[in-house]
Amino acid sequence: MAARRRDKRRTANGVEFPLAQSSGFLVRDANRAFQRLLEKRITPHGIARGQWYFLRVLLSEDGLSQRELSARVGTMEPTTVIALRSMEKAGLIRRVRSAEDKRRSQVWLTPKAQRLRDELLALARGITDEAEAGIARAELAAFRRVVARMTANLDRVKA
Amino acid sequence: MAARRRDKRRTANGVEFPLAQSSGFLVRDANRAFQRLLEKRITPHGIARGQWYFLRVLLSEDGLSQRELSARVGTMEPTTVIALRSMEKAGLIRRVRSAEDKRRSQVWLTPKAQRLRDELLALARGITDEAEAGIARAELAAFRRVVARMTANLDRVKA
DNA sequence: TTCCATTGCATAGATTTCTAAGTATTATGT
DNA sequence: ACATAATACTTAGAAATCTATGCAATGGAA
Numbered sequence: 001m002a003a004r005r006r007d008k009r010r011t012a013n014g015v016e017f018p019l020a021q022s023s024g025f026l027v028r029d030a031n032r033a034f035q036r037l038l039e040k041r042i043t044p045h046g047i048a049r050g051q052w053y054f055l056r057v058l059l060s061e062d063g064l065s066q067r068e069l070s071a072r073v074g075t076m077e078p079t080t081v082i083a084l085r086s087m088e089k090a091g092l093i094r095r096v097r098s099a100e101d102k103r104r105s106q107v108w109l110t111p112k113a114q115r116l117r118d119e120l121l122a123l124a125r126g127i128t129d130e131a132e133a134g135i136a137r138a139e140l141a142a143f144r145r146v147v148a149r150m151t152a153n154l155d156r157v158k159a
Numbered sequence: 160m161a162a163r164r165r166d167k168r169r170t171a172n173g174v175e176f177p178l179a180q181s182s183g184f185l186v187r188d189a190n191r192a193f194q195r196l197l198e199k200r201i202t203p204h205g206i207a208r209g210q211w212y213f214l215r216v217l218l219s220e221d222g223l224s225q226r227e228l229s230a231r232v233g234t235m236e237p238t239t240v241i242a243l244r245s246m247e248k249a250g251l252i253r254r255v256r257s258a259e260d261k262r263r264s265q266v267w268l269t270p271k272a273q274r275l276r277d278e279l280l281a282l283a284r285g286i287t288d289e290a291e292a293g294i295a296r297a298e299l300a301a302f303r304r305v306v307a308r309m310t311a312n313l314d315r316v317k318a
Numbered sequence: 319t320t321c322c323a324t325t326g327c328a329t330a331g332a333t334t335t336c337t338a339a340g341t342a343t344t345a346t347g348t
Numbered sequence: 349a350c351a352t353a354a355t356a357c358t359t360a361g362a363a364a365t366c367t368a369t370g371c372a373a374t375g376g377a378a
Binding site: 009016017018019021023024025026027028029030031033034035036037038056057060068071074075104120124125127130132134135138140142143144145146148149153154155157 | 178197224233293294305
């Protein structure tokens with residue numbers, strides 16, 4: 001199919017850099033695959049993708065401020081505001097203005113969210129298991145080391 | 160800081176699954192790191208992040224249909240429509256309705272985009288180099304194998 | 319040939335995310 | 349004490365992405 005019109009296509013000259021060799025492209029693909037499956041699995045629980053990451057963090061560490069949550073989840077604060085607003089509307093969290101520092105909001109899971117805890121963590125584990133199927137322990141450990149190193153490398157770049 | 164309010168926080172019981180051990184989270188982090196740096200570097204060239212991936216594919220294989228492009232880039236077709244519209248407005252591509260099949264649009268890079276080719280591929284290579292700094296060749300090869308396997312694993316899941 | 323399914327692209331509307339800028343509260347330096 | 353800076357959150361607006369649906373062209377079956 002690609003060959004059908006090959007004659008019309010520009011032959012690549014000069015610099016070459018096939019996509020298949022791009023770590024960034026591979027990571028992007030994997031990320032979308034994770035997100036697609038995640039979304040399929042959490043939607044039946046009434047949870048949206050944008051809510052998931054915050055829920056996931058709060059399940060381990062409840063009562064964080066919005067800024068702390070943003071740091072843990074890795075999103076900018078306006079994103080956090082939007083996600084938390086929808087989570088509050090969905091009855092998953094409460095936001096409590098701190099008495100000592102009135103700028104601060106602390107975020108607490110509701111009993112409803114607490115009750116979902118084991119089910120959601122099992123769901124997360126399930127997706128991870130699907131992803132990691134057939135990959136050796138040692139390879140996974142190496143993978144985690146490399147991908148974390150890449151993130152650190154990129155975060156360290158000035159511009 | 161976390162310890163300061165530990166007493167108030169729910170102690171995790173039952174299932175546990177620390178975020179730091181989640182491949183999905185690691186991949187998401189890496190993806191955002193790639194995207195952040197990418198955006199910083201392409202913006203000065205007048206290219207938006209959403210345009211990048213299509214440009215990147217077209218630089219290797221010009222004259223694809225929108226459906227083929229969607230498949231290569233890995234986005235849904237409405238996303239492709241939006242990206243291509245902005246690229247056409249920006250003078251990076253032309254869309255030519257196929258004569259043999261009037262449903263079909265073929266997408267061609269403009270001379271302007273062609274002239275950016277070597278610069279953009281070098282830019283892509285540069286980001287990859289930053290990401291991969293200090294990681295051994297063998298580890299990179301293993302990484303690529305694992306991440307591609309994860310994507311394939313996830314894509315194969317029914318629901 | 320004519321009808322129906324398929325294919326290729328587009329539109330509509332929602333969600334998730336960002337940057338830039340604004341508001342309220344608290345901390346700090348003089 | 350007061351002005352200024354820093355902090356915590358919010359709003360506004362734009363971009364990128366998705367699902368669901370629609371429309372036009374093509375192909376295939378009866």
